[in-house]
Amino acid sequence: MNHIPPRPTATREMILECCKPIAEKLETDAETLAQYYSRHMEPPFAIGDSIKQGLITGISDYTPACFEVKLEGQSETTRLIIKFEDAKAA
Structure with a gap:
């Protein structure tokens, strides 16, 4: 990484x-x-942290106060947008 x-x-x-x-x-x-x-x-978590929703790969450039999260088993280009307050520790 x-x-x-x-x-x-x-x-x-x-x-x-x-x-x-x-x-x-x-x-x-x-x-x-x-x-x-x-x-x-x-952000309550750092880039690279694993949360229940997946792996945090970045902070959204388009949606304020949101993480870009990669789901396990998904393509390298697919990301969920998760609000800071909705991110749950793994």
């Missing part, structure tokens, strides 16, 4: 920076929005 880099971690500064344009549109402050940041937005 290819070398899989570690998952990035969202720092407080990164979260605040992302909240600024949204806060401006909502006429509130970024700090208030950042308080509601949810940890479930980060």
Whole structure:
């Protein structure tokens, strides 16, 4: 298997920076929005982990907060799209 880099971690500064344009549109402050940041937005498993649904081969480029999962016995090009919150440990 290819070398899989570690998952990035969202720092407080990164979260605040992302909240600024949204806060401006909502006429509130970024700090208030950042308080509601949810940890479930980060992947609960790493690429290469096996879950009940199959093997995590990537994070979807098209569907937010979803894994690409290869099912055992399926072709190399077939993937399920599994939401982070629906992924279950093997």
